[in-house]
Amino acid sequence: MEPDQDSVAIENDSLSIARADSLNAFKERFTIYGKAAYGNGVLxxxxxxTLMDTLEKKLETTRTTTKLFRRFFGGRFEFENILPGEYIISVDLGTRVGIKKRIHLKSKNLDLGVVKNEVEFPKYEIGDYTDSTRIYFKRMATDPVEPDSINIRHIVVGLDGSANTVQIDSILRDSVFYTLSGELTRDSIPMDDMYVIYNDYGYMIHQSRSFRDRINEVQKRDGYVVFHSGDTLNFDNIFFEPSLKTPDVATFHYDDTTGLPRFHSFYDIYKVYTGPSYIERSVERGFYSALLFHGTSIAFQAWRKKSGQPALNYLPNFGNPEKKPNSYYSMITSFSVFTLGWVGYDWYMDRRSNYFTPKDEVTPFPKNMFVFSSKEWAINQAQPFVEPVYETRIWKWWKKREERKKERKRSKRKSVFD
Structure with missing residues (x-):
């Protein structure tokens, strides 16, 4: 029996319509846009x-927008008329670590937001590890030598590098209470004097704010590492593993063609000495010190004279260039003086040396590891004025607003027994 010609025609028409719809859907294109930034968020x-396929074949290339007045609207990029699929976005920042991000474009425009060149701590796996026995971290020498090897002991390191092997009883917000190892003497130490606490299995118990600040600083620099064994190792980049469990430190070296990091135990590192790039911090502090000095001076003069004329004395005279302004050139020169002063001060104070673990219990660090923080100082100074506010009825009423809201919701619910 031959098929009906009308039914065949209808079937062919439906197939052609389906093909047309699929082709139209395939031809539909979308836009990929976003912003490129350094790891610190600067666009x-x-x-x-570059837009590449999954085999890293170059498809399209564009450039990020330039900044308006060197500050606004920079770092934006856009790719138009892109078919759905998986792609790779690559951004050349002119640094060793660029940006490479794998994306999946679906049937709509894709906003990538801000993509950064953040370097994660490299992941690695331990191979050929057959012994499952927990290995002790090398204990510090104690006098007298403690006979037991069962109890976990803690190493308490102060900001000056003084270390004690103890058994911690408790840690409160402002103090650490402990019993001296091998004795029955109990003592305590303020948290403000602490640098780091870890146990003899290599587990971090506490990291002070100064300790974290020093890690953040050295991770921006090059330099060299001094180990407890006396060996030194130059590095171009260094990263501390953000882990409290037997943390490792990875160093990267430009002269290593493999590009692979070298891993070291944090507890083997005695000192990290940063390279000449530390002068960037000195220049930054010199600039802000000069800015604060002149800003305060202008504000004081304006307040004393009840006039805005003192501020105009610090501006160049565009109307009459031959007439020298009163304070403009001296202000510009003072910025250099402040900067050179900070460079000399940091060199004299040996700011580039960062000590992390002590050699033994009787040898402190050559210098104190405290790092001043203006934010922490301001909070501490404000505490006597802020704490009474927390005890007022208005504050307690405000803090309990969420509880009252939940209570009202519960009161409106109907019980199944009603």
Missing amino acids: VPDAEV
């Missing part, structure tokens, strides 16, 4: 951005 102007 990158005029950087080359």
